[in-house]
Amino acid sequence: MTNIKIIQGDITKMKADAIVNAANNSLLGGGGVDGAIHAAAGPHLLEECMTLHGCHTGDAKITLGYDLPAKHVIHTVGPVYSGARSDDEMLEACYRNSLDVAKNADLHSIIFPAISTGAFGFPAKMAAQIAYKTITDWQKKNKTYKIQVALCAYDDKTYQLYKQIAA
Ligand code: AR6
Numbered sequence: 001m002t003n004i005k006i007i008q009g010d011i012t013k014m015k016a017d018a019i020v021n022a023a024n025n026s027l028l029g030g031g032g033v034d035g036a037i038h039a040a041a042g043p044h045l046l047e048e049c050m051t052l053h054g055c056h057t058g059d060a061k062i063t064l065g066y067d068l069p070a071k072h073v074i075h076t077v078g079p080v081y082s083g084a085r086s087d088d089e090m091l092e093a094c095y096r097n098s099l100d101v102a103k104n105a106d107l108h109s110i111i112f113p114a115i116s117t118g119a120f121g122f123p124a125k126m127a128a129q130i131a132y133k134t135i136t137d138w139q140k141k142n143k144t145y146k147i148q149v150a151l152c153a154y155d156d157k158t159y160q161l162y163k164q165i166a167a
Helices: 032-041 043-050 085-104 124-141 156-166
Strands: 004-008 018-023 060-064 072-077 109-112 148-153
Touching: 004 124, 004 156, 018 032, 032 043, 043 060, 060 085, 072 085, 085 109, 085 124, 124 148, 124 156, 148 156
Parallel strands: 004 148, 018 072, 018 109, 109 148
Antiparallel strands: 060 072
């Protein structure tokens, strides 16, 4: 049994133990969901990010959520889409490592944006399939750990894709 909630809206308005940020290697902010998260969390988020010394593609690092409704932000860095097989593996790693970070921090709810599908150019359908499968596989491997996982679509196209895949 898989259990992934599909939701639509602005992730910066959502309450959870953690929201995931689709960041870049610097972890020092940017546009898209990253810019929105930093704007809503306030300047202390950037201060904490500056202590993390960046993040490799596919890895994930945790901070507090500061002024966000979410208690924490898990920053991960998706691949810039090139069409290589390694792009898929890096995107899988983003979801898997973010879930591992959440579990290690004893968090019980996490909301993901559609990592890499904006500025980083990953095709939305492939990215949605990878997100769904990777989360499902992680849940199977971590059956005894209870965590609510949601995929947050911003645009209608992504929302429809998630709904189709989850159906
Ligand atoms: N809530 C939920 N989803 C959102 C929001 C929001 N407020 N805003 C955008 N999205 P992107 P990437 C969706 O470009 O492709 C940044 O500059 C958006 O519709 O934010 O991983 C970073 O610093 C899309 O579906 O992230 C990096 O340099 C998804 O979030 C780079 O962009 C991801 O789009 C990362 O690119």
